Amino acid sequence: MGYNVTINRQGLSALFDLKGKKGAMSDHAGGILPVFPDQHNTYTQSAGSTLFHIGRNHWILRGDISAEDTLISTLKPDQAPSDVSIVQVSDTLTFFSVVGADAAQVMSIACPLDLHSSVFGADAVTYTEVFGLKALVLRQEGGFEFAVEQSFGDLIQDYLDRAIA
Amino acid sequence: MLRITCPYCGSRNESEFLFGGPVGTERPDPNTTSDADWIEYLTVKPNPLGPVQERWWHARGCGEWLTIWRDTRTHDIVEAPNDTE
């Protein structure tokens, strides 16, 4: 019967889409952000915030939803210089966690990317596909977490229920 | 299903990309070019039997537009031929 996993559809996170050159971003928000990851498709964490480096001159900052207002007031999206783009995107993604002994097997149904620990390490995060949709996939304690465009959340829940049936 | 190397993310499944077509000639100045040259620019795209330079968008990935050379006979992703920059 099914797989040994626990799947959770999570509540909102505070999310900010950050675009621009690293220097400019650092000048504007360096004090608020975790240390910039030095590798592509990895993340860093500090004080409850996570910084995903997921594209050329592109990061996503994730924090607890309770910190959203604080982050807005410190990141100051409205006051960022012209070469720094900070956009609140908390509602755009829905996160699912897939944790447990069979997490990798369930992920292999959903995702064509190689998520083996030898190539997708403890601090790995990347945009790839989950059930044919663009998704942000990352490794977490005991399994994986992934996020899809929020409006596809019900579809993904439907898929996951079928996968572990 | 090809494997395509994104300069940012490395080797990924073709399904993460959208095809952007072969790389054609540079856009002529529309205010000075002749009708014939404009039509040529719009409609005549490279379609060789062999290596072709083409663009792909890493749509379900990092969003990078990338350029590769693909051999249309084998699907092999190849180095740029010597006679091109």
Place this chain on the structure above:
Amino acid sequence: MTQNNRLTSGGRINRNRTVNFRFNGKPYKGFEGDTLASALIANGVSVTARSFKYHRPRGIVGQGVEEPASLVELEGSDASGNCPITTVKIHEGLGAKSVNCWPSPEFDLGGINQLFTKFLPAGFYYKTFKWPNWHMFEPSIRRAAGLAGAPAMPPAEGHFEARHAHAEVLIAGAGPAGLMAALIAGRSGKRVFLADEGTEAGGSLLSRNLTIDGLPAMRWVADTVAELTAMENVTHIQNATVWAYREHNLMIVNERQPNGKSVLERSWRVRADQVICATGAIERAMVFTNNDRPGSMMASAVQSYVNRYAALPGKKAVIFTNNNSAYAVAADMAAAGISIEAIVDSRKNVPSDVTGLVTGMKVLKGHVVTAAKGHKRVKSVVVSSISGNGSQTIKCDLIAQSGGWNPAVHLFSQSRGTLKFDEDIASFVPDVPAQPTLSVGAANGEMTLAQALSSGAEAGAQVSGGASTETPKTNDAPYAIEPLWRVEAKGPKGKAFLDIQNDVSVDDVHLALREGYTNVEHVKRYTTGGMGIDQGKTGNINIIGTVALQKGVDLQDVGTTTFRSPYTPVSFGAIGGLREESVLFPYRHTPITEWNHANGAFMYEAGARWRRPGYFPRKGESFQETVNREASTVREKVGVYDGSPLGTFELKGRDVGKFLDFIYTNVMSNLKPGNGRYGLMLSEDGLILDDGVTFRLDENRWMVSTSTGHADAMNMHMEELLQTEFPDWEVMITTVTSQWNNATICGPKARDVMEALGTDIDLSPENFKFMSLRDGTVGGIPARVVRVSFTGELSFEVNVAPRHMRELWQKVMEAGAQFGIEAIGSEANHVLRVEKGFLSLGHEVDGTADAYDLNMGWVMSKKKPDYLGKRSVALRRSSGKTRRELVGLLPEDPNRAIPEGAPLTPGGRKEATEGLTTACVWSVVQNRWVGLALLENGHARHGEIAHVRLKDGTIPAKITAPVFHDPAGELLRS
């Protein structure tokens, strides 16, 4: 009296577990571990099939996936068609029946075809059923061919699954070569994926009595499997066929009945750095008259039934061979108690290292079997010298034949590797690979166990970057062959088959050659040899040999046909995986989806996978009544719809204005913060890509909205330009479609509803003008309110974060109740936009019309020297040809609807069309049907009558301006 042909001991079957099954309606018993084929042989069942074309009785010929003769259809919960009888494991309650026969293979009415074989030559169907077209005859021919039907019902329990996997080394086949390669690669720490089509690992070793290092070979297999199982870096699956070799080393594997009851079949898409093909070899038949009679089997199959299944396929056997491998078979058969009447070997000189295996048996060197006799069972064979002298008849009930071995090069060939003819083994072997792949063991033409083990070890070492280790000692005889493509000695008349599955005989190939189909690919298509599920497993090389003999050329010069996937049949379900029922297509919901369902909305997809409400029917209302009510509500009172799916992007940077001026036809860069403008986007060839509204939020921040269906394409378009054409421009794009949901409140009472909701935004027309934007709160919720209109009425688009959308919606409904607010669906929206003559992508914007045709010349900037599409539009218009232009249509009969898409022709005559109806709705303001159309020279024809031409008549309609409500646009600005 069951299992009379079962040996009292031996075999890899569990005699403690009897299994009951049914075949063609009759009950039988077998043992756990049996295939349907081995169980039927143990029960003495001889005729298991009728042939595809001639309905000749057929028996079991092979022992694995190569079985060409007996296909079965499984019944009940196993329902599945066209399964080789040799690949079906029996289990309690299994039901199976033969395909190709009715009512049974013993008594088949279709067998009457045999009397007319001379009228059914190769190409018969092409020649006969070509007028007026093949499809007229196809159904009855297919029924006569009797291929199994598709299962009528989905499986009662369980589901299919498709997985992705990644390996440094994928090994296809767990015979001796594959196991050895896996062992060496696995020990080196490589990530290995080993898949084998059999129920147990071992390949040919399961059926042969061989030793490795002095111990039974299956001991070595068991030890190796145990070691592999213990390795975390090795995935080893059985009952799993590698059926496709795609580009860039993508291998597709079909695993049947994986562990865990809920998964019926699992499809694996494995991406491998290196592939090792250890797929073994398939024995080929001898080509003699009536070589297809039940009781005529492959020697290796006989060996398998005797050794692996302890089942006797006959009592008195003749062996017919041209190579060494059949001698060990003869020894095993004799040991099992089968009387060997003769070994007929076409070679004059037979190596002594194999004759030593059959001491005391009659060996007829330089002899051939010219024909088998018997109808539903072989009764005897006619044997003569190879030149045709000294004909004799030998009684027997079993022919074990071996025409040599064909390396299973299917996967290698699918990968586009080339093949070469190897004289030593008289067959094709891998030559130049096209992808990172190695072939080992018999799949590479290395026919002995010792060679298989050493080539497997070498490949395993090579992919691990190491050197080959010593390989174990083995005891099989060397391999040698002298090819015999067909028996030429004259014997009794009859058909000699090359491809038993497709009923292709030597005569058919000769006919194809005589009629000019001389290329081997043409021979294949004309005769159908090697097609279908056989895919060249048993017949191909003999066909090529026959062609070569007839043309007097070498086999290398004839070449092979292309091997195609799947190697063996695969269920569609396994390929689809989870994708069925509700997840067959993706779908998107907004936070209002539940509310829509609860309020009786009829939902359907409306662009970019969004499920949206089409309309909200009330009890007793017809469709038209519902749509009229919703549309009237907006015109007379106030309506609200969920506009969340609209594509929305935030653009940031110093150069956004310049960029927007390039991608839109009009000027955007001079917009003041807080204001917006409608814009049209063209592709470089001048066609309309999209339209939408752009707002400037502040000096360097902009918000661009696109149509729902084109949001992703617009994102692609903008990113392509920025990354490839203007990499130096400072423009950064973030998709915020799902950061904003909106409730669009529209109608004359819209401002009243907004006021009732409560807002800190000044709503007065002079301070909050049409096409402007304000941030504030609405009903206590942070909101961005935009004054745009897609209905032609006063509208407020209230944008909030999705987390607040349900709350907003509820408040809008409560605040609007006193004004008669109603939710409206896409259908009413369609009516409202047609009444206003607003464009719709896919209707009026059809890929031919330009802005001028659509009465929107004003949007084409004259000031800007360049923007996307400008030159192309000018170029197209400079030809002076008449254009199809947007007009309104008023049917002369106001109660007559025009079907959307209906063509217009001059005078309604049967002539070339001069336009088409792009939309037609019942107008609630005009109280009649109104339409929009693209009509040749339409702008100059207002007031004239156009004619819609339909199958059953014409609809005359007056041509008007394409606007039926508030032409001055006073309402939407109010």
